[in-house]
Amino acid sequence: MRGKGASGNSKCCVCDSQPADAGSLACEHGFCHDCFGRYVNGSLAELSTRLRCCVCGACSRLAVETRDETVAMSFGRDFPPRLRRPTALAVRRNTGEFVLVDRASERVLVFDANGLINTDFAYVYDTLPMTGLTVTDDDCIVVPARDRGYRCLSFYTLDGAFLRSTYVATDAVIEGVAVAPGDWLVVADSANACVHLIDDRRRFIRSASVDQQPGDSHRPCLAGVAVNSVGEIIVSDSANDCVRVLDADARWRFSVGCRGERPAQFNCPRGVAVDADDNILVADSRNNRVQELSATGKFRRYVVRYNRGDDVYMSPTDVATRSDGSVAVLMTGVRDSDVGEVRIYAPV
Template sequence: MATAAPSDKFLDEIDETFLSCGVCSERYSNAKVLPCQHSFCEHCLIKLVEKTGQPIHCPLCRRKHDIEVSDLPNNYFINEISEAFKNRDVGSQEPKQCVCEKSHANQRCLDCALDICDACARAHLRMPLTQSHRITSLESYQSLIVKDPSSVHSATYCDKHTDSAVKFYCDSCEVAICLECTVIDHRDHKQRYLKDAAAEYKDELVANAEQLKVKENEVHDSKDTIQRMVDSLETRYRQEKKRLEIHTEKTIEEITRKIRNASKQLMDELKDEYKNREVNLRVQIKELESSENSIKYAREYTNNLMHYGNPVHMMSAKNGVTSLLTEIQTLETKQTPVDDDDIQFIPSDNSSMIQVLGALQCKPTYVIGHVPDMTRVGDNINITVTTKKGNAYTQKQSLRAEIKTPDMKTEDVEVKDNKNTSLSVRYTTKMIGEHELSITAYKTHVFGSPVKINVIPKKGLLRKFGGKGSAVEQLRNPYGVIMTRNRNALVCDTGNNRLQIFTLDGNHLNLIEFTNFAEPFSPRYSAISDDGYIFTTSYKKVVVCDVNGKLIRVFGSKELQYPMGLAISPINGNVYVVDNGSHCVRIYSQLGVYMTSFGSSGTGDSQFNGPWDIAIGNTGNIIVSDLRNNRIQIFDNNCRFLNVFGGRGTKEGELNSPQGVAADTDGCVYVCDYHNNRVQKFDPQGKFIARIDSIEDDVSSHRGIYVTDDKPFGKVVVTEWNRGCVKVLTQ
């Protein structure tokens, strides 16, 4: 019997189901990893997108990922292990053929993951692109894959510098980089060797793996406990079912005997009643028959006397006949029955017969009514709880409710009886964030408990910060506002010629100034690239810097007359700049290369009169505020006109000098309706949805706007030009 190769021993330690795709159930083929860290075959994901369309719904956790399959990273770890399994299945003991197909392979290039012969190995090391590759014998490779599997993985090359291997890690950007990246894109960042960072992260993974093992054991124990309860419940059910069947048969026999006795007694009573009534009625009939005979005789005698008697006969019988007729006239001939036939059997109520057998004694099964998944702070949460069996009013003492607040404190919740076989659970929210409501009966969670409830702020003004002035933390004539990658507010402090960064709670973090320009740095609007660089419009130019204020580049001075709003497309990465002075939108690469423009002066479609700000949605649609035309125009990713909405006025959906615009993750459009002193929200097609602020919020002369990606409703952040402040509104 052939002994297993060292690689087989290593592979035997891995459960092969780890390498099965969750869609096709086959071994992975070019595994791609989703942002949720679940991996699937590339061809399976392509078929999934063709069937359901974007966004991609993870088949395992059902999370949505709005990303192209081609943009998903490879799962190198799974792919290499899958390849190792494939090689073993083919037969690791048989000689392997070199890629040149002339000789057997006895060497392996670890960086290319190729098995080659001696001649190919020497040629490999003479080539410029592969002369630094690691080549070892297949025997050594088989030994290394057991002792140190990570040392034989193929090299990973930089996406930007494709001939440079990734060997370093940027802690500032949290990304693996190559040697060229360390001196170009990440020169002033905190860097270290990739293997050192991986060793440190491995310690974290070990700790996390131990925690996951504990959670896995808890789940396993819980399943065992519940399964034992299911088994016990089934046993108890069968026992009680047998008892009920035996008791039912005995009860049927006993009830049958009692019913037969009761029937006999009722029959006897019925018969006696019948006989008594019958005797009375028959006696009455006899008396009437006697009277009938007497009357008949008197009538016949009188008739015969009148027709056949002579005067002597009639007069001699006068006294006797008169006495008879007088007696007959006194007889009671009109009589009613002395008794009636009112004899009736009334059956007992059969619905109560079940009580003869006994009754089931069970804990009531509670049913939770509608629970809102979202509410606002200060609102009341009212939940009705009913029972499938029994009276909820009598079971009030068995029900308990409590809520865990976002600060991990637990509060008891009032349970009230409604006097109508239902209970009410009531709680007044006091804190913003996710709450967990638990309802238990007899110390056990009722079905559907616990439930998560997201408490969002009250609609309207949440807070404001800044203040008119030139000191740090103060603002003068601010224009645009955006969110940094750390979810902080970057404000164009236009009047003070600087950028300022605040938390959304209003805490000041940093300011950015440039004093070496020919004209003062007068920031209008900003946008942030995927690399974290800040693009800001200033006098006749666009200034690019990092979050620490380091100047990267300046561009646009040849084309731009009066730049205002700008945005970076999530589709093609290009920079779109509103040129207010030229009534158009100019397009640049992020390196500052001018590409083209669209729009001209006028009032028609694709024409502008003083365009002001721009936003680009997730789908690439371009949204431009057309200031003096009092409207918003929307274009597709190729700058083709799609739609227009607004129009001068004060009604809902009408605009007066719209300035700042923003789009949320659902494609809805938010507009600073400047002279109407309000913020309006529209759907992606331009239909009015709602006014975000209220009169009490006192929004005035607002020029910049940004919408956060909070769910279910993002916060709306606006700058007030005349007051030098930033206001945060909730929807």
């Protein structure tokens, strides 16, 4: 919602001290990030199609999508193989290929960088009802599974050949898996509110609790995990509607967010990812959007915001980044609808 006369060098019309880099209304009044969150998303009357400026009272229409939010490519919904209940998305780092788990078809699917199917295969063990997925530096596909009551990670080649399993715990509910520096793996366990660490030889090393912090209303429920270039662990907490950042030893550093619709607020955050600059991307599922935060947790931008009137049967549940800076968003059916799609957004 940038006004036709807005400039990146203009000052915020409220505090007159920060650049108006969060956006401007049609009346050309611009706001910094702090004032935009306080005034535009707070005291302004947000109607179904417009915002009212708190400075002059002029109304601005709300766009469904801005130019930066236009889908560059999508697949999985209109052409076979159609996704039915995809639960997780990963991107192969050096080729840009997409890897997905589809719970309805009980298969792992590998698509090329253009969204065309390369291969698909059935997994050896029953996957958990909600599952993570990742691709290691040596091109192994890692899928959480269960085997005779134990929760484990199953490793496959890109062609679907089963390699091995690493057992994690008997009562774990694995919601996310991420590759850490040194080709270690970090596993998010929602049932035990902890992360499990797997070394580069695929041996279970230890578990670390993600403790409830002051101000939290509920015990943490981890829904996604990512690891940045310095080894910090980022987990989404769908119970407390926040994102937590842990150090490389899995000790809590800080949390970002609470329940809400303003920037850096969430409603059931799910998948998380990091880009080449360690910015954090969050699939804010019940707010129907994907947010980008800085490595220190400051709101940067919306990657995409979906109009509540569109895609009422799908919401963003996972997110991944590609080497060219584009962002892949996994849309999954709600209310048990058998539909899914991957949407790719070009880098800004």
